Amino acid sequence: MVRLTPPITGHLTERVYWECAGPGHAGLTVGAGCVRWGFLHGTGLSVTAGCPDNEDWAHGVLALQYWRVSAQPYQDPRLAGVYQRGNAMPTSSLQAWVDKILSLGPADRSATLDVGTGTGMFAAALAAADVSGVTVGVDPSPAMLMEALRFNSHPRVRYVAGEAGALPIAANSIDLALLSRVIHHLPDRRRCARELRRVLRPGGAVVVRTTVRERLDAVVYDYWPRLRELDQARFPSAAMIVGDFETAGFAVTASASFSQPVQPSLRAFYDVLASRPQSKFDMLTADEFATGLTRLRQAADVEADEREVRERYDVLAFSVR
Ligand SMILES: C[S@@+](CC[C@H](N)C(=O)[O-])C[C@H]1O[C@@H](n2cnc3c(N)ncnc32)[C@H](O)[C@@H]1O
Numbered sequence: 001m002v003r004l005t006p007p008i009t010g011h012l013t014e015r016v017y018w019e020c021a022g023p024g025h026a027g028l029t030v031g032a033g034c035v036r037w038g039f040l041h042g043t044g045l046s047v048t049a050g051c052p053d054n055e056d057w058a059h060g061v062l063a064l065q066y067w068r069v070s071a072q073p074y075q076d077p078r079l080a081g082v083y084q085r086g087n088a089m090p091t092s093s094l095q096a097w098v099d100k101i102l103s104l105g106p107a108d109r110s111a112t113l114d115v116g117t118g119t120g121m122f123a124a125a126l127a128a129a130d131v132s133g134v135t136v137g138v139d140p141s142p143a144m145l146m147e148a149l150r151f152n153s154h155p156r157v158r159y160v161a162g163e164a165g166a167l168p169i170a171a172n173s174i175d176l177a178l179l180s181r182v183i184h185h186l187p188d189r190r191r192c193a194r195e196l197r198r199v200l201r202p203g204g205a206v207v208v209r210t211t212v213r214e215r216l217d218a219v220v221y222d223y224w225p226r227l228r229e230l231d232q233a234r235f236p237s238a239a240m241i242v243g244d245f246e247t248a249g250f251a252v253t254a255s256a257s258f259s260q261p262v263q264p265s266l267r268a269f270y271d272v273l274a275s276r277p278q279s280k281f282d283m284l285t286a287d288e289f290a291t292g293l294t295r296l297r298q299a300a301d302v303e304a305d306e307r308e309v310r311e312r313y314d315v316l317a318f319s320v321r
Helices: 058-069 077-087 091-103 121-129 142-151 189-199 225-234 238-247 266-273 279-283 286-301
Strands: 002-004 015-022 033-043 046-050 111-115 134-139 157-161 174-180 200-210 250-263 309-320
Touching (some): 091 174, 111 189, 121 157, 134 142, 189 250, 238 309, 266 286, 266 309
Parallel strands (some): 134 157, 174 200
Antiparallel strands (some): 015 033, 250 309
């Protein structure tokens, strides 16, 4: 057992699972060593970290440091705790997304990477569709990874702590990489694109699922109009994303807009948004959030015929040049 003081601060409460990488571990190969789950106990400023049968801490400590430097809103256990339910979609919608994503990558796959996996909704669904391969879900937030383990464990998914700018993944090891609703969080998109270029095999592909700046038209903006302004500053345009990936050695292979139902009615939409399940709501004051929520409830109350709420995303696919 090793005591780490302080580098982990903040929201650790009970038990956080983490990846321990080092020689001698059986399991998925990542970087120079192999990974398996270790464990970390901690509260407040100090934690005790342990790995049952390996004393090589180097990669584990590195991963923990990644957790500190990014994904700040997602370190919040409140947000992580409500994220899965608040962002779930009907199984048929998730399956349609998975089909779409897989159609944009190489048919022959043995390893898929979900960058910014969050609670692992896509990682598990991709793994279920990919019976012969492994899927790695990478995220810098331990709080989100805990929820991924809780809700989306899957025998062919490994969840790994790390971030897009320094992927804890071996070079030339991945066939298809997904970034779903992550690109606007990245402090350095070009660095992420370079990392993806490094980890992808020849013939590999990246699928970016986002809303590009020029098409921010989600239903949520009808009720919280200031969010649209804030998102316009955060979300990159299609040209910016394409530029970053081209600079890193990718070519665009597809660009599409795809929509799926997420809730059966405004009432159901209200019910999930009431839990503030997205980090964007943290940009609003409590009053702004409450006002928008009241607007949404009033609209739900007078909705005569229930209409499903759909979410549309832009999809950009890139292949290694
Ligand atoms: C909106 S959630 C998306 C989760 C999931 N991909 C989905 O579509 O439901 C954004 C996720 O990106 C992660 N994230 C934030 N900064 C990141 C970074 N620099 N590298 C990788 N992931 C990051 C957050 O921790 C969070 O889990």
